[in-house]
Amino acid sequence: MFCQLLYGLFDLMFPIALNLKPGSEISSFLWIQQCYELLSLINTAFAKLVVDIDYPVNRWEVTSLHQYLNYSFHLLELLKSVSSSLSHLTHARLSFALALTLFQNSPSLAIKHLKAIQPQGSSKDYRGQQDREDGDNEILREVKELNNAAASLASAIVSGKSSHAAKDLETRLGVFGKQQEALEKQVHYLFSKVFAARKKLLLSVRQCRKEP
Template sequence: MLLLVQKLSKLYHNLENHHYHHPAEVDVLSASLQAFRSDVSNCLNQLLSFNPEPRSEILTFSWIQQCLHLLLLINKAFLKLLKHIDYPMTSWEAASLDEYLNYGLHLLDLLNSVSSSLSHLSQVKLSFAYGLTLVGNSPSTAIEHLKPIHPQSSSKDIKGLLNKEDCEGKFGSCKERVVNEAMVEMKSIGFWVFGVVLASLSGETKPYLEMKQVIARFNSSLLIDVIDSCVSIVEKGETLKEVKELNNSANCLVSAIVYGETSDAAMDLEGKLGVFEKQMEVLEKQVDALFSKVLATRNELLQGVRQCKQ
């Protein structure tokens, strides 16, 4: 807090136009940024409050939904900050606008990757469902369609998210500095969310480990507790609880087919597939809605900037 006030004060005294700013304004900006960080911290703590036993069972469709919802909560806190400091996006300098717009593009790209992972799970679900229909008449063919869900290698070049351009020192006002500080927190949390989500859906650690490299440069203190809480689970390559249950149920049915006792096992898999499908639908709708919101916000900002330039 003290360090931030010192940075803001120094920035005020070194503005190129040498306008005088009352110290009270510095305090207001600092307090607004601190309030934003407090809001973000509360959102993260709420995410961490879900603490099942065993700990590995935190990786569920429900928790992924909470992670994605966190993006909306952080954005809401960010917009609240802009209102408090009376600094709408259309008043930003070019560097901040470019950074925010690029972040929006990254989110859209990452949401497409999430949709791709969900599509893979959906295809496996259909294969299981088709296998169920073959149990009675063609058990050997049914077994071919009941193979466990395996990790899907991510084709997303997450390292490409690293923006080599350092914007430090390019901001011409204290409000720009506050916006930049807030965007650092927002981006680090946003990228962390997608690292967790993509790793959980794919069943491999690569997306999370690469995303950790991306967010390391942001040096976000707010993320430390969250990362420490999840690192051992995600980095072990744990898969979603629902995927584990579906695989176990499919394996049980395969064993039952071999021994000629399929009734109970088939009913169990059918029930789990029904639950799995509903959870997938909810998550797919959430991803689609988030994609639409990010795209609409980005387009609205671009339109506003164009109108201001006219």
């Protein structure tokens, strides 16, 4: 019963997190952080509930075990995908940062490093495995703003008036880096908690099977 509740929350939340409707507001770092805060809260509350009501693993029904393991598997897969996307963003940030060091002495080379950040692959619904068709809404608001700043700098380099555009991109990169770092810590923390809980559950199940 309790795993069904947790799994129901999973089903309720991830269509919101992964399937924005065409024309809806572009998601942001803050929006994503709030999603992970909710996930962390759900996992913590569930673990506390199991302890408070004295519902150890050896009393769980087979269906409940399968539901929890399936839930945690999909969540870990999602977190790994997010970590991969964050690494992709780090590479793009470094490319923009390199452009800032090159635009005065090597403007043509700097422009090559100001290519817009593209979504890494396609976002998928991990329950239905359906590709989203609206690619523009896959881009974070902050990424879109960063792309606009990079495009402005590239245009300014061509026109020979790049100092203001360079300062704008530098400022946005600094803010973006801090936001990304905060999200990375949140994702890594949640991954470690879910992975540890899943591992503990599997060890408990194996131990129960060994007992006469």
